[in-house]
Amino acid sequence: MKKLKAILLACAFSSFTTTATVLSPLRTLAQTPALRVIGQEAAVTNTTDVPVWPGRFTAIDFSQTNEIITYILIADPSRTVYNTDAELSSNQAKTVFLKVIKPLRFPGATSTKITNLSIKTRTPDGQQRLYTFNIVPGCGTPTYSGISISPITRGVEQTWLVGSNQVTTLSDIERGLQMAIALGYTATNDPVVFKVREFLALARNTTPIPKAAASVNLPLSVLSSLGQLGLEKSQLEVREVPSHLNKTLRVVAP
Secondary structure, three states: OOOOEEOOHHHHOOOOOOOOOOOOHHHHHHOOOOOEEEEHHHHHHOOEEEEEOOOOEEEEEOOOOOOEEEEEEEOOOOOEEEEEOOOHHHOOOOEEEEEEOOOOOOOOOOOOOOEEEEEEEEOOOOOEEEEEEEEEEOOOOOOOOEEEEEOOOOOOOOEEEEOOOEEEEHHHHHHHHHHHHHOOOOOOOOHHHHHHHHHHHHHOOOOOHHHHHHHOOOOHHHHHHHHHHHHHHOOOOOOOOOHHHHHHOEEOOO
């Protein structure tokens, strides 16, 4: 029996466009959010893209989780340098600042435009965590000034990275489920629908997203698809999906 279908939004909805309002550069910069918040579990589970722009710094901040930075490694240091708000040996560093430099040449070293960054931290209770990031050259006007790693607390929704590094919330996933049912992608009595609802209840009770999904045997790909669909709901009008796009739908659960 068919269950919840994975919705390949990148293909199915790529033809839908929205009208963007053109703002002057100064006005856009004034509206640039200070930090993009990413949940702690999502940041550990996924590799996060961190855009950097010439002449500007980009911060990765662990102050909210109270984690201490113990080790930093940039695979290709020829284009980006980093600094911290305190010496690593002091056990007080909680923020990393990335800055673009003119390309350097190191004998024998390889170079790439998009390199990876690893940051190892220690929590107040002694637990070690490893975060990985892709340092991506930013284009156009900066969209934010850095990333803030957020702990899981009651009253604050967890986040999950989907698609092209988009941040989705539990509310987006729930909205995506409602839309999937409305569009006929799945039936209301499909067992996976009940799994998603059980997952949402666990995650909203502070259970980390990966753990909540595993506990109900729910593929993370389903959550990503529903999250993307939930994000699109506020931008797209509900239309009939062209018949040729129906071929892109695949069953993800047996």
